[in-house]
Amino acid sequence: MEPLRRNPEAVARCIQEANTIAVVSHINPDGDTLGAATAMYLILRKLNKDVALFCDGKIPDSLSFLPAVDLFRVPTGKEGPFDLMLAVDVSDRKRMGSADGLMAQSRMTAQIDHHSTNPQYMQVNSVDGNSPATCVMIREQMDFLNVPMTREIAICLYTGISTDTGNFSFSYTNAEVFHLMSELMHHDLPLAKLNRILFREKSREQVKLLGKALNSLTFCGNGKIAVMKLTREDFLETGALSEHADTIVDYGLYTTGTKMAMLARETEKGEIKFSLRALDPCTVNNIAERFGGGGHPQAAGLTLYNGLNEAVEMVLAAMEEEQKSLEE
Numbered sequence: 001m002e003p004l005r006r007n008p009e010a011v012a013r014c015i016q017e018a019n020t021i022a023v024v025s026h027i028n029p030d031g032d033t034l035g036a037a038t039a040m041y042l043i044l045r046k047l048n049k050d051v052a053l054f055c056d057g058k059i060p061d062s063l064s065f066l067p068a069v070d071l072f073r074v075p076t077g078k079e080g081p082f083d084l085m086l087a088v089d090v091s092d093r094k095r096m097g098s099a100d101g102l103m104a105q106s107r108m109t110a111q112i113d114h115h116s117t118n119p120q121y122m123q124v125n126s127v128d129g130n131s132p133a134t135c136v137m138i139r140e141q142m143d144f145l146n147v148p149m150t151r152e153i154a155i156c157l158y159t160g161i162s163t164d165t166g167n168f169s170f171s172y173t174n175a176e177v178f179h180l181m182s183e184l185m186h187h188d189l190p191l192a193k194l195n196r197i198l199f200r201e202k203s204r205e206q207v208k209l210l211g212k213a214l215n216s217l218t219f220c221g222n223g224k225i226a227v228m229k230l231t232r233e234d235f236l237e238t239g240a241l242s243e244h245a246d247t248i249v250d251y252g253l254y255t256t257g258t259k260m261a262m263l264a265r266e267t268e269k270g271e272i273k274f275s276l277r278a279l280d281p282c283t284v285n286n287i288a289e290r291f292g293g294g295g296h297p298q299a300a301g302l303t304l305y306n307g308l309n310e311a312v313e314m315v316l317a318a319m320e321e322e323q324k325s326l327e328e
């Protein structure tokens, strides 16, 4: 496989040659994939392209403020043909979900992404595993398309950059990010308002679910691994949805002396979904991959099909092993 690299020239050429363009976000959409897709929508509309937005999944309520977000459709297999399909922040083909069918309906396929595990599954691949967010790469792409920044595009890019950097706190938050933030602020970015929506406001169900998770908190591996569990009953009692559990795992890492955190939750279908977090130099993507999952070194996920307690024991054993190997 060719080494990963940013290739905004080639992506720009694909866009210039296309009239109808399908922009695709990943399943379980987050701020980066939706911010990147809606920014691309606004950029491509400035170039008078005919643009359709696709995502195989529900748009989280907390991201419903994004410009053009109402235009997302779940692919049914009846769309197209398109001159170009452009995937943004989609680390591998499986993460497209039902949008995968659009590949056969598109004359050209391209992607912009920042996951170092990306297998470059499109015809044109602009992938930089060192970029903190796909939205950072979208900004660079704008220069190659000669589209200037607007307040609306700034809102989209801020959403992706702030969410993927943990509100500018993760270790890979770099100078390029703050340089770009300065530019976005010059375009009248409503920082305080968006920050509140993205990082402070939670639904009542979410806060109640957090209470359940914190109640279940235990410490394993000599107190260095925080473990939380959410049962099916916890969701029913609080009225919370699966998506409401998304950031709860982080609370495990907020306790002094903790190096790794796990949140295990039972879904309606009886699967056990795991969210794993770690503080550098601990890593969790290696653990997730062992069980068929994946992600980033300090944030990863996986799904198991055993009972809740048995599944937790299996993943915990792997985390304890990782923890011990770093202490030796």
Ligand SMILES: [Mn+2]
Pocket (backbone or CB within 6 Å): 032, 033, 089, 114, 133, 134, 164
């Ligand atoms: Mn991302």
